[in-house]
Amino acid sequence: MSVTKTGTVTIEVDGRPLDAEEGATVLQTLRRHGIDLPTLCHYEGLTPASACRACVVEIEGARTLVPACSRPVQNGMKIRTNSERVRRARKMVFELLASAVDTSTYPELQAYMREYGADPARFGDDVARVSEPVREDNLLYVRDYDKCILCYRCVEVCGENAQFTFALSVAGRGFQARVDTGAGTPLPDSRCVFCGNCVAVCPSGALMPSIEYHMREAGTWDEGRQQVTTTTCPYCGVGCPLELHVQDNRIVKVTSPRDHPVTYGNLCVKGRFGFAYVEGAATAPVAPAATGRD
Numbered sequence: 001m002s003v004t005k006t007g008t009v010t011i012e013v014d015g016r017p018l019d020a021e022e023g024a025t026v027l028q029t030l031r032r033h034g035i036d037l038p039t040l041c042h043y044e045g046l047t048p049a050s051a052c053r054a055c056v057v058e059i060e061g062a063r064t065l066v067p068a069c070s071r072p073v074q075n076g077m078k079i080r081t082n083s084e085r086v087r088r089a090r091k092m093v094f095e096l097l098a099s100a101v102d103t104s105t106y107p108e109l110q111a112y113m114r115e116y117g118a119d120p121a122r123f124g125d126d127v128a129r130v131s132e133p134v135r136e137d138n139l140l141y142v143r144d145y146d147k148c149i150l151c152y153r154c155v156e157v158c159g160e161n162a163q164f165t166f167a168l169s170v171a172g173r174g175f176q177a178r179v180d181t182g183a184g185t186p187l188p189d190s191r192c193v194f195c196g197n198c199v200a201v202c203p204s205g206a207l208m209p210s211i212e213y214h215m216r217e218a219g220t221w222d223e224g225r226q227q228v229t230t231t232t233c234p235y236c237g238v239g240c241p242l243e244l245h246v247q248d249n250r251i252v253k254v255t256s257p258r259d260h261p262v263t264y265g266n267l268c269v270k271g272r273f274g275f276a277y278v279e280g281a282a283t284a285p286v287a288p289a290a291t292g293r294d
Helices: 026-032 084-100 107-116 153-158 197-201 210-218 269-273
Strands: 008-013 016-021 056-059 078-080 141-143 169-171 178-180 207-209 227-232 241-247 250-255
Touching (some): 016 026, 056 084, 084 107
Antiparallel strands (some): 008 016, 056 078, 141 207
16 A cells, blocks of 8 residues: 655554654554554555454544554554454454364464464354365466455455456355355456466465465475575566575475565566476476466
């Protein structure tokens, strides 16, 4: 989210006066001063969706708790970041999410649950859970919506925040809400260009590269044994930086630095998935021909 700098205001955070740039959000201001808040849906550079409510704070005079990721600061604003009311609300968010979806590949959420003492088991054994089949309709990445927390990151990055493909949207309401390609269309038949930028921003593992997914299923995925080497994509003259994640002398994943001024973490299908030639392996992922796109 961009900040329009028009001046400086003064706010009070947990009884401590702080300066803030007018136009900045509460979350941006707090992090600039070294104060962090739990976030699930927030991702630097994407439009705040205010969907998860993990970053809520208490503002004097406000009737309800407000999301720090999207609330702009105002002069004289008095904020409480760790009150009992705030902690109780965050704990409930974590419990509801963990009771409904699989959080096994979301270590950050698991850490928040321990920090806030969240216990999703208190809802009982008959609690409603997301139950979706794993969608593996292409060779590049897997969609496992049993792990989806509806953070909207994939929708935002696929849309006007980065890719402008608009292949993903949120369909349905309430517990039936889900990320969808439109009438359940398989990815190769949708607008998807397989850039994998949605995979890069997914926090929960609902979207995962096929290699990583199958290695996890086989019990061989081990980030502790992986080395990350920075290089430059060889496909065109843009010069996108690549981070090659290598395990057992094999490239298992490709990412790009989020803070790099060329990519800001985004890549095309070739940069993110087109590394089969390195090993000369015919079984390595290739772009589905059905898309007809680069």
